[in-house]
Amino acid sequence: MKHTDVLIVGAGPTGLVLALWLQAQGVAVRIIDKASGPGTTSRAMLVHARTLELYRQMGMADAVAAAGHPSRVVNMWARGKRRAQIDVRDFGADITPYPYLLIFPQDQHEAYLCDQLAERGLTIERDTELLEAEDAGDYVTAVLRSPDGKVETCTSRFMVGADGAASTVRKGLGGSFRGGTYSALLYVADVEVAQDTFNGNVHLSFDESDFLLVFPYGAEGKMRLVGSVRSERVASSADLNFEDVGHESLHAMGITVTHLNWFSTYKSHHRMTDHFRRGNIFLAGDAAHIHSPAGGQGMNTGIGDAINLAWKLAAVVNGRGNDALLDSYHAERAAFAKTLIKTTDQAFNLASRKGSVFGFMRTYVVPNVAKLAFGLATARAAMFRAISQVAISYSNGPLGAGRAGTVSGGDRLPFVHLETGDNYGPLADITWQVHVYGQPADALRTWCADKDIPLHVFDWTAGCDAAGFARDAAYLLRPDTYIGCASPAGDVVPLQDYLKGLGL
Incomplete structure (x- = not known):
């Protein structure tokens, strides 16, 4: 029977970062994933300043920033015209070493993290599935099925479920996952364009019935598009393709798509579990909470979970922490996740809800208010702090004193x-x-x-x-x-x- 300090179930960004930070603190780690390899496509595009600040601990920030594409300007469009622009260069440099939004697709991000694990001698056990787990009080017993179909038993001091929204770990704990599914159907497309005139900047476009996010990245005019699908198109076809979605916003911004690399539709969810910890078993990332795509917060929040949890597990494994320290993980991260779901829910509903009232708000009220607000340095700084996650504070939690x-x-x-x-x-x-x-x-x-x-x-x-x-x-x-x-x-x-x- 194999034994390790921490068994991590799930090798997405949350699980990978958790493994890296635990290993750096002298903790023995085993990480498994039922998939045969890392993801090859993704919807997560942004790595925020707070994540880069934390990556700096491991000497990873510069490499990630160099591999990605910093966007220092965010443009807001409505009814085919640019209505507002926020440039973080004039204030962000006093807030963080990374005063920009970094565009770095999740598939590339995961590949980088996997390389970091390999360089540190950690192996991801692919095609390995968690069948069941039991918390025995002093340790966790897990039953695993390996790629060859053999079943083995593994014990660990702690187990962390970082296995996504359909988490086997969470289901095994009997934890709730309350929330809902947004009615809007979204699409994500990876495209190449005739001419990239945006200089790598992010664009958000509204009209009365659609919204569109444009993330330029890479060379040769590559872009990632995330947008809503009009309700009449949803009703008319069960198998939508890129030609079925509205291109009015693309045309208004002068974007001509020359090649489609891949296209997918999906519905977004907002859910959260009731406990991030039960005994010696923890949940992190999408296994604990999922959000709308507003603000690109989901993946960054999962990474924040991992780093918050890692030092607490390491302290206890190394005999330098008590149970109150472990309890603080739920108190700190659940409070933030709850607030995040509420705020992204409001933003996403405003961006995607159908109806004349929401259409009027998107195309007339929001751009004009944004234009006025972004004219104030304090408003721009507050917006950047919130989106970049540098504003996260645990001052009301159990570990904040003085x-x-x-x-x-x-x-x-x-x-x-x-x-x-x-x-x-x-x-x-x-x-x-x-x-x-x-x-x-x-x-x-x-x-x-x-x-x-x-x-x-x-x-x-x-x-x-x-x-x-x-x-x-x-x-x-x-x-x-x-x-x-x-x-x-x-x-x-x-x-x-x-x-x-x-x-x-």
Whole structure:
């Protein structure tokens, strides 16, 4: 009988990232997938700034950014004319090292992650299916069927279901998956065009009955199209093709499709399970929550689940964490997923619902409001923070403690430019660390040395003040680069109490 620390079921982006982050923290991992290989087509196109910030921990961000296609401008069209434009270059650079939307199709993304696993000596067990699992209290017993049809039993300290919306793990737990299916039929098409005049920028087009997203990527005028199918076309044909969908928006933007690489239709769903954790078994990614395509949030949210969970599992496996730490996974990620489903649901309904009221809102109200709002730097920054996921905060969760300046425990570490580099450099170490912007107290230096916690001291600058830091305060960072505890006076007592409460 084989044994491992963590058995991961599912080798999509969520499972792959989880395996990488666990292995980097000294955890033995086994990852299985019932498919024979990674996906070859995809609907997920965007890798957001927060995901790239986290990829920087593993030295992966630059390679992903180089392989993808950064889009720094988002254009909004309505009734055949460009009505609004948001350019993140004038403010995003003060928010994140990655001030753009990165277009990187999921099939290419998965292939890259698989290569990263292979380079680190991890093998994905393909054509391997989970038949059943039982949580025995101290470990999980899983029955697997291998490619040759043989059945084996595997034990693990923990098991994670990252096996998609039809999750076998979730079904085995008896977990709910409440939500619904949107009425709109969507299509996704990979095309080549006669001339790409968009310079790699993203475009969103509305008319009274359709919407269309255009993602230019790659060389030679390649584009990914995501759009809605008009209701009369849905009723007239069960087997739609690209010629059946509306091309008015394409023509209005001057796009002439010369070649269709592939085309598919689908319906989008919004669902969420009731528990991300039951005992020693966890759910992550689409196995726990699925969303509308609005904002390109789904895949990035699954990756966020994986990194949030990885350091907590690693702490417990390595004997440095308690059950409250594991419980915090559901508390933090379920709260975000619930909010995300609500917001993307509202956005998607506005974009896709039929009827004159929704058509009027899409083609007249939204573009004009957007044009006014995008004229304000604060509105553009707020929009970018929300879409890029840098605004995610766990300050209301069980692991957020203290406040120093405008920065609270549970917040993402604010990004600050320095004379040489930036304050994100030390985050390459997946470990607890303390940041001080100014002068650390002597007691803090001693405490960090005694606890073997790295202390990083940065000169106080106007940028630190603008980012919301308090001078000379101590910020205890979690291994996933969120602030765990903020101590305004640099006092070690709050930090010590915080770690003790989590069994760390």
